[in-house]
Amino acid sequence: xxxVKQNSPSLSVQEGRISILNCDYTNxxxxxxxxxxxxxxxxxxxxISISSIKDKNEDGRFTVFLNKSAKHLSLHIVPSQPxxxxxxxxxxxAVSGAGSYQLTFGKGTKLSVIP
Amino acid sequence: DTxxxxxxxHLVMGMTNKKSLKCEQHMGHRAMYWYKQKAKKPPELMxxxxxxxxxxxxxxxxxxxxxxxxxxxxxxxxxxxxxxxSALYLCASSHRGGGGVGSSETxxxxxxTRLLVL
Numbered sequence: 001x002x003x004v005k006q007n008s009p010s011l012s013v014q015e016g017r018i019s020i021l022n023c024d025y026t027n028x029x030x031x032x033x034x035x036x037x038x039x040x041x042x043x044x045x046x047x048i049s050i051s052s053i054k055d056k057n058e059d060g061r062f063t064v065f066l067n068k069s070a071k072h073l074s075l076h077i078v079p080s081q082p083x084x085x086x087x088x089x090x091x092x093x094a095v096s097g098a099g100s101y102q103l104t105f106g107k108g109t110k111l112s113v114i115p
Numbered sequence: 116d117t118x119x120x121x122x123x124x125h126l127v128m129g130m131t132n133k134k135s136l137k138c139e140q141h142m143g144h145r146a147m148y149w150y151k152q153k154a155k156k157p158p159e160l161m162x163x164x165x166x167x168x169x170x171x172x173x174x175x176x177x178x179x180x181x182x183x184x185x186x187x188x189x190x191x192x193x194x195x196x197x198x199x200x201s202a203l204y205l206c207a208s209s210h211r212g213g214g215g216v217g218s219s220e221t222x223x224x225x226x227x228t229r230l231l232v233l
Contacts (some may be wrong), residue, residue: 032220043119043205043224044158065189093220101146101209101220102171105157 003027004092008107013113019077021109023090026071028093034103035064035075038087047088048075080113087111119225121206127231130196136228138189138206147189148222149181150205158205158224163191165211166218178231195233 002020005024013019021035036044049059050064050073057064063076077084090106119140128134138147146165149157156215163171164183172181178200182193207222 034221036224041203041227041229043121043207043227046221046223049221100188102160103222105159108155 002107003030004090004104004106006088006090006109006110009107010112013080013111014077015082015115016114019075019080019084019111020112021075021077021088022071022092023075023106024071026075027091027092027094027104029094030104032093032101033064033066033073034035034078034091034093035062036089036091037084038089038108045088054102072090077111080111081112085111085113106107119206119208119223119229121225121228122227123228124227125231126228127140128193128196129233130198132196133192133194136191136204136206136230138191138225139187140208140223140225141187142208142223143186143210144208144223145186145211145213146209148207148209149179149189149191150207150224151206152168152203152227162191168215181187193230196230198232 003026034049035047037047038044048059048062048064050066054067066073087108087110089108091103093101122137137199152158161175162181164208165184165205178195182190205227206225
């Protein structure tokens, strides 16, 4: 059962335009959400996060929106740049039975920004 | 500084070898994690250490043995691996392993060790 879903495996966007990456989740216990960017053969790089008590968080070109009632979040990148081309993972966090926080990842969306 | 370092960067080993992966962070984080990632898949959690104690073992085979010598270091000892264990092994750390506010649970990842088992 996939608790975090990224339904678009890939997305192509023209340089300078907005990139919108989407993520849906099913577990109501998730209380913290993160976006990571990953290049091939490298570790994921933390981009931006949002707590479940907020509906928007902005950091430079990156904005994350959370719609708790729809169990949906999205990452907006504007303007998109060729260097943004990477795989983007959505992740959600909840306290496990052992008392530790665990991240559950989506399968990722490969973003290609075309010059 | 949000740096997590991992050594070695690449490792090739035979099925009878014993090797170790190392991870280090100096951010004062008290939770450390091992993940395994196969190509075109998300990272899969293997182990969680919280305050140097193993708190989660996601049913990982015993040929993988984690060790946390102190709050800055995390090792993964490998023995008698199978070719299907070939993957990118990622270490991560977070401020604390539980009981904090959301932002303290942000996990920062190292660059990974690319492991090939022959």
